Amino acid sequence: MKIGKGRNAFLKLNEINESYREIVLKGQEVTEGAKVLVQVKKDASGKKGPQVTAQIGIADRFVVVFPFKKVVGVSRKIENRLERRRLRSLAIDLRKRYGIGVIIRTAAEGVEEEEIVKNFQEAMNKWNEVLQKFRRSRKPKLLYEEDPIEQIVKEKVNSKIDRLIYNEKSILSTLEKYVQTLPKRPELVYTEGDLFEKYFIYDRLKQLLSRTVPLKSGGNIVIDRTEALTVIDVNSESYTDAENQEELALKTNLEAIEEIIRQLILRNIGGIVVVDFIKQRDPKNYEKILERFKELAKKDGTKIEVFGFTNLGLLEMTRKRTTRPLDAFLFTRCPVCGGTGKVISQKVLLKRIKEDLKKLREFDEVTLKLHPNMSGYFKKEDVKRLEREFKVKISLDYTWNDPNSYELSAKTKKGGK
Structure with missing residues (x-):
């Protein structure tokens, strides 16, 4: 379906229920060319366009409202039974009064009912604005987009955070709006300058985007991401005592789990993930690894499903x-390797150069422009050997910027090209 962007979006038609037809389509069925209201469910990835849904959900600090559903729920991360009962009762009451679905979010734990109802009204106001804009629109357009600052504060700030540091005074009102509803309010600290530089965030980003991540034990994990899936390999260099190999392997594997979960969150890696842990002889150790992985996965705010080990021992x-993912925001495809991370080997390139030198006739001098990484293949003795073999004077110039190619120019005895 057309959404006013370069790529079309994908919508499952079975998501359009009776409530949606009444409010959006005025009782009509979906036909070609019909104007529909959708929400982006997944961003575009690679050559795929975004995935959209007709089941709109307007999320705010404490609630998510669903105009076309009758769902009622409380975040699973709220474990206290009395608190869950209190919040569920409130959600049921709101659904009865307004006839729409309501989910109470984790941030609502311990918050006064009055504040939650107030937040619900704000979410409803946003929904009504979206609906009015949709009805007035005549062509595909963006109707609503969350403010990035609001989204970060709303999703990430909670009572566990002691301090919020900001460097733009214009966002203070937004910060105050959200923190004043928390049972424990974090301190707001204004600091001038580049906060990323002051708190070494640039250095941490560089480490974060590295393919290899070290572990405290001396081992490491290697992360390779493709469009289809992400593969993580756990390695250890701690095998010094043959009798303790099994114990050391288990220790490294358990340590790697915590770092793997951390990297998935920080790098915002989604989709299929396969982990190759260090091999264990005792089947019970695989059970310990799986149990620990599932336990730590609960800390992730994004849904993780762990299916277990395959016959090959891969999780x-x-x-x-x-x-x-993070690297898609920070990097672009390399114009040299085309995103493969590889360039032609120097040996292959040298063979091509020799083949080109063989083709030369009636030339006694050539200039060869090369990438600097070829310098190790053209020492003085190597150049003299080529000159004798092809009976030509060779001048080298290491200013060529493409490691996959070279430039060969020849001169005749008279100095012409």
Whole structure:
């Protein structure tokens, strides 16, 4: 379906229920060319366009409202039974009064009912604005987009955070709006300058985007991401005592789990993930690894499903993908390697150069422009050997910027090209 962007979006028609038809389509069925209201469910990825849904959900600090559903729920992360009962009772009351679905979010734990109802009204106001804009629109357009600052504060700030540091005074009102509803309010600190530089965030980003991540034990994990899936390999260099190999392997594997979960969150990796842990002889150790992985996966705000080990000993899991991973925001495809991370080997390139030198006739001098990484293949003795073999004077110039190619220019005895 057309959404006013370069790529079309994908919508499952079975998501359009009776409530949606009445409010959006005025009782009509979906036909070609019909104007429909959708929400982006997953961002575009690679050559795929975004995935959209007709089941609109307007999320705010404490609630998510669903105009076309009758669902009622409380976040699973709220474990206290009395608190869950209190919040569920409130959600049921709101659904009865307004006839729409209501989910109470984790941030609502311990918050006064009055504040939650107030937040519900704000979410409803947003929904009504979206609906009015949709009815006035005549062509595909963006109707609503969350403010990035609001989204970060709303999703990430909670009573466990002691301090919020900001460097733009214009966002203070937004910060105050959200923190004043928390049972424990974090301190707001204004600091001038580049906060990323002051708190070494740039250095941490560089480490974060590294393919290899070290572990405290001396081992490491290697992360390779493709469009289809992400593969994580756990390695250890701690095998010094043959009798303790099994114990050391288990220790490294358990340590790796915590870092793997951390990297999935920080890098925003979604989709299929396969983990190759260090091999264990005792089947009970695989059970310990699986149990620990599932336990730590609960700390992730994004849904993770752990399916267990395959016959080859690989752990299979999926992590819900909604937005692009971190590296997609920070990097672009390399114009040299085309995103493969590889360039032609120097030996292959040298062979091509020799083949081109063989083709030369009636030339006694050539200039060869090369990438600097070829310098090790053209020492003085190597150049003299080529000159004798092809009976030509060779001048080298290491200013060529493409490691996959070279430039060969020849001169005749008279100095002409």
